[in-house]
Amino acid sequence: MNGADALISASHAAGIEVCFANPGTTEMAMVDAITRSKKLRPVLALFEGVASGAADGYARVSGKVASVMLHLGPGLANATANLHNARRSQSPVVNWVGDHTTWLLPHDPPLASDIAAIARGSSKWVRTTGTLAQLPFDAVAAVEAALSPEPGVATLILPADLQEAALPAGYLMPTALPARPLVRAPNPETIAATVRLLREAKSPLLFVGGTATDRKGLVDATRLAEAVSAKVLFEQFPRYVRREPGLPSPEKLGYLPFQARAQLSAHDVVVVLGAGTPVPFFGYGNDSPSLTAEGTRVIEPAAGGADVHAVLAALCDAVSAKAAHQAAVGTVELPEPDGPLQPQSICQAIAKQLPENAIVVDEGITSSLALYPALTGARPHDYIACKGGSIGYGTPVATGAAVAARGRRVIAYVGDGSALYTLQSLWTQAREGLDVTTIILANDKYAVLQMELMRAGGAIEGPGADLTELGRPSLDFEHLAKGYGVPGRTVRDVSALNVALRQSFATPGPSLISCAFG
Amino acid sequence: MNGADALISASHAAGIEVCFANPGTTEMAMVDAITRSKKLRPVLALFEGVASGAADGYARVSGKVASVMLHLGPGLANATANLHNARRSQSPVVNWVGDHTTWLLPHDPPLASDIAAIARGSSKWVRTTGTLAQLPFDAVAAVEAALSPEPGVATLILPADLQEAALPAGYLMPTALPARPLVRAPNPETIAATVRLLREAKSPLLFVGGTATDRKGLVDATRLAEAVSAKVLFEQFPRYVRREPGLPSPEKLGYLPFQARAQLSAHDVVVVLGAGTPVPFFGYGNDSPSLTAEGTRVIEPAAGGADVHAVLAALCDAVSAKAAHQAAVGTVELPEPDGPLQPQSICQAIAKQLPENAIVVDEGITSSLALYPALTGARPHDYIACKGGSIGYGTPVATGAAVAARGRRVIAYVGDGSALYTLQSLWTQAREGLDVTTIILANDKYAVLQMELMRAGGAIEGPGADLTELGRPSLDFEHLAKGYGVPGRTVRDVSALNVALRQSFATPGPSLISCAFG
Numbered sequence A, B: 001m002n003g004a005d006a007l008i009s010a011s012h013a014a015g016i017e018v019c020f021a022n023p024g025t026t027e028m029a030m031v032d033a034i035t036r037s038k039k040l041r042p043v044l045a046l047f048e049g050v051a052s053g054a055a056d057g058y059a060r061v062s063g064k065v066a067s068v069m070l071h072l073g074p075g076l077a078n079a080t081a082n083l084h085n086a087r088r089s090q091s092p093v094v095n096w097v098g099d100h101t102t103w104l105l106p107h108d109p110p111l112a113s114d115i116a117a118i119a120r121g122s123s124k125w126v127r128t129t130g131t132l133a134q135l136p137f138d139a140v141a142a143v144e145a146a147l148s149p150e151p152g153v154a155t156l157i158l159p160a161d162l163q164e165a166a167l168p169a170g171y172l173m174p175t176a177l178p179a180r181p182l183v184r185a186p187n188p189e190t191i192a193a194t195v196r197l198l199r200e201a202k203s204p205l206l207f208v209g210g211t212a213t214d215r216k217g218l219v220d221a222t223r224l225a226e227a228v229s230a231k232v233l234f235e236q237f238p239r240y241v242r243r244e245p246g247l248p249s250p251e252k253l254g255y256l257p258f259q260a261r262a263q264l265s266a267h268d269v270v271v272v273l274g275a276g277t278p279v280p281f282f283g284y285g286n287d288s289p290s291l292t293a294e295g296t297r298v299i300e301p302a303a304g305g306a307d308v309h310a311v312l313a314a315l316c317d318a319v320s321a322k323a324a325h326q327a328a329v330g331t332v333e334l335p336e337p338d339g340p341l342q343p344q345s346i347c348q349a350i351a352k353q354l355p356e357n358a359i360v361v362d363e364g365i366t367s368s369l370a371l372y373p374a375l376t377g378a379r380p381h382d383y384i385a386c387k388g389g390s391i392g393y394g395t396p397v398a399t400g401a402a403v404a405a406r407g408r409r410v411i412a413y414v415g416d417g418s419a420l421y422t423l424q425s426l427w428t429q430a431r432e433g434l435d436v437t438t439i440i441l442a443n444d445k446y447a448v449l450q451m452e453l454m455r456a457g458g459a460i461e462g463p464g465a466d467l468t469e470l471g472r473p474s475l476d477f478e479h480l481a482k483g484y485g486v487p488g489r490t491v492r493d494v495s496a497l498n499v500a501l502r503q504s505f506a507t508p509g510p511s512l513i514s515c516a517f518g
Helices: A003-013 A025-037 A048-062 A072-088 A115-119 A135-147 A160-164 A188-200 A215-228 A257-264 A308-318 A343-353 A371-375 A394-404 A425-432 A447-455 A477-483 A494-506 B003-013 B025-037 B048-062 B072-088 B115-119 B135-147 B160-164 B188-200 B215-228 B257-264 B308-318 B343-353 B371-375 B394-404 B425-432 B447-455 B477-483 B494-506
Strands: A018-022 A041-044 A066-071 A093-099 A125-128 A153-159 A204-208 A231-234 A241-243 A269-273 A297-299 A358-363 A381-384 A410-415 A436-442 A488-491 A511-516 B018-022 B041-044 B066-071 B093-099 B125-128 B153-159 B204-208 B231-234 B241-243 B269-273 B297-299 B358-363 B381-384 B410-415 B436-442 B488-491 B511-516
Touching (some): A003 A025, A003 A135, A003 A153, A003 A160, A018 A048, A025 A041, A025 A066, A025 A093, A025 B447, A041 A425, A048 A066, A048 A072, A048 A381, A048 A394, A048 A425, A066 A072, A072 A093, A072 A115, A072 A394, A072 B072, A093 A115, A093 A135, A093 A160, A115 A125, A115 B115, A135 A153, A153 A160, A188 A269, A188 A297, A188 A308, A204 A215, A215 A231, A215 A308, A269 A308, A343 A436, A343 A494, A358 A394, A371 A381, A394 A410, A394 A425, A394 A436, A436 A477, A436 A494, A447 B025, A477 A488, A494 A511, B003 B025, B003 B135, B003 B153, B003 B160, B018 B025, B025 B160, B041 B425, B048 B066, B048 B072, B048 B093, B048 B381, B048 B425, B066 B072, B072 B093, B072 B115, B072 B394, B093 B160, B115 B153, B125 B135, B135 B153, B188 B269, B188 B297, B188 B308, B204 B215, B215 B231, B215 B241, B215 B308, B269 B308, B343 B371, B343 B410, B343 B436, B343 B494, B358 B371, B358 B394, B371 B381, B394 B410, B394 B425, B394 B436, B436 B477, B436 B494
Parallel strands (some): A018 A041, A018 A066, A125 A153, A204 A231, A204 A269, A269 A297, A358 A381, A358 A410, A410 A436, A488 A511, B018 B041, B018 B066, B093 B153, B204 B231, B269 B297, B358 B381, B358 B410, B436 B511, B488 B511
Antiparallel strands (some): A241 A381, B241 B381
16 A cells, blocks of 8 residues: 555545546556545546536535645646635635655756645645655545635645555554534524624624525524514525525625625624625725625624534524524416527526526626526526636536536536636536536627726727627637537527527536527 | 826836736726727737746747736636746746735635735745835836846736826836846856866766757857867757757757666766756656766856856857857758658658748647657747646747747647647637647547556556546547637648648648547
């Protein structure tokens, strides 16, 4: 057993079942160990950002820790944008980054760089394994760090010679049980203070996010809200929301500060549950960082690492909330989409045909506004958005979600600009036979940037404004999909979209539909 | 005039003429300033690694500093792999990274991350502009840092509100002249010591790299070598080599340690000129970091930042080298390629048809072995390789090279695996009408990793070894190219390749030829 075998074995014992990988020379011992152990499912990506985004999606859907295998500093850097998203969405991810052999590294070979510095851009825990004896313990520590005290990204840097070195006979491996998140109990005083505030409030709001947008969190937040006459509002980009008839469907916080302020202004008390204090996504001019009205009291009863589900349960108990909630979306007769192809009709078409238990990954950017409301009342599904805001997350997250959720259809709803950061995802989908339908919102521009440029007083025509325009030449997603081994088609009206959706949902494996509009 | 206008104006005065960009919301003032100033040429990339690689290629070919516009930490991270290559190849590149508005950043909005930490993975100089008054001076300092004392990567982080703020009336802009590299004169004692060593040597070697592989460096190294009966050897992956009949064509150092040692073993003195002491690319087993034979004396007369061209000239003077060198490649009757499609015949076909003054960018990985020798004796051209070793540099560097070298054909010779990290380059080539011919070596595998895996004792079949295989599904580069707006075709024999090359070289604009073999 060598160091790489010990890594795989200890990590598997700690709960890792899959490895999203884009390896290089310094990871060959790990590749070989995965082959021999047959314990982990290896999933190859053509680009590291696909691997890290897939790990995020896998972690959200499975609730398990995902591993990512990366090649040195540049490989880790390529993975970082989606690791940022994983960090912000509290997805537990462990990176295994190979490094140069210890006796070569001091001589600064060409591919050497400061891996730990790059890791600090996305990881809360970074360690370079220093000795072979420590390696399997570092493997377990990485999994634990990814889970606790709050889920996030842990990076373990593994010199190639330590991966290759044989463990001595009689070496005692760590006796890991699958790592579990550290669950910190709610603080009774904080619970009591929160209840006091809720009871004093004229118009309290529960601002719910993080891991609390799942079914259990949503039900308990609704029960609590009904007991104290509060409103429930989701954060802007929730990580994983259960939606189905019989469950309530809270609004999300608006993206632009003026929208968010309009939603928050009426509330004199805001109880933050898993979401973090509401803050603008970007700052404009001499605006304020506060979104709540002056004098609004904000309390975060799960601050300090308390488990937000336990906090919600304790609050429900403290106010004697009823077991059953009243608020619920009923089964809705969804409108038949009609008219020209545009985000509204595209979303209605998706909602109408949505397969039971689908997972919808939303990276539609300016085309997203219509999606969440259109899906209200659709067949039961999960909805995923990107809190971190780093572009290029949609197709990788959908890939990892599909790895975790065999038998469920995954829908990636993605802007054309966004899709092109990490479109290599399609190839992994084809390779793994994943049931992913990628829907491209092809408006031939960075529409959000044209909006922002106009806001900044700029013109959207001319040589610089060119930097927001994608139509010269127009991107052909049908060909791009075929290039990656995925059937693709372009639709230009709602009826063609309906046909394409029907066919995609009925056909196992991936496909892509490019909606040309705008 | 706002901060962004001042940035563009001061940077232009310091010598920047082009900006490779993938902007976001926090860069809109810069986008607007570029539009209004009309001073810089903006070049849009769909992915940041294309922008940074293009900057590297532009810098190599033009000799000028390139700027790159990036969105926050994730954008910088996506650019980092090719910034690593720029750093190792001594290409002067300035990054402008927008950051959140200063009054929002302390509230940790979703897209906030440690930008400076990420920058340290590739940049020798990192600064966050703290005040509006300082901004234009920071702009000039960034250009100077990118050039001196040795060319490399400088990163300037620019909060959005400082970009947008108006400079006070009467503000005095820095009066920058175009920045130039600091040229440190050779140390006479070092020159004398080097000459002594060369004269004592039985079999001296000049190991040439960095900026010294251009025409001037090559000529002077050859004159010096002829005066002292030395041999000239290039580093493994030279940044920019002039090749033409009438110039000598030194061998390159071998990639694998055993090859390199065979080339170096006969030499008792090695004079390092711009290349750095030879070091293995990767360390294998319990091998040594040294490539020279025991007892070989290594001297680096340009160490400490002396200008390598000046050192070469001083050495030539000190040994009274003749003005004209003898060694030269003559015009060679290149072989007519024949037989099945394989790297050897592909490279012969390229060499035979090579347009005058072409620029050849080599990222063929295992298929590269044949390229440099095959081009010996071909029409005059420049040859570019990647010292940093980070994958995905070929198509972006070719893009930037073509921006710098209007009227010259650029050939990107790229492995299939490598091409897929940054294939979005093709779109920028189409958009800008760049004369780039991309030749894909499509063997459906990470061949170098299969070699490395076997070396590590692993099997190249089975679930883990799957991580080195690209044929399931096979990638269709013809479709991928079309998707990005570039004409593409697949060839399967030498005569089809000849036709495709002829057509590509005769047609303005980009095209792609996928060579399916293996």
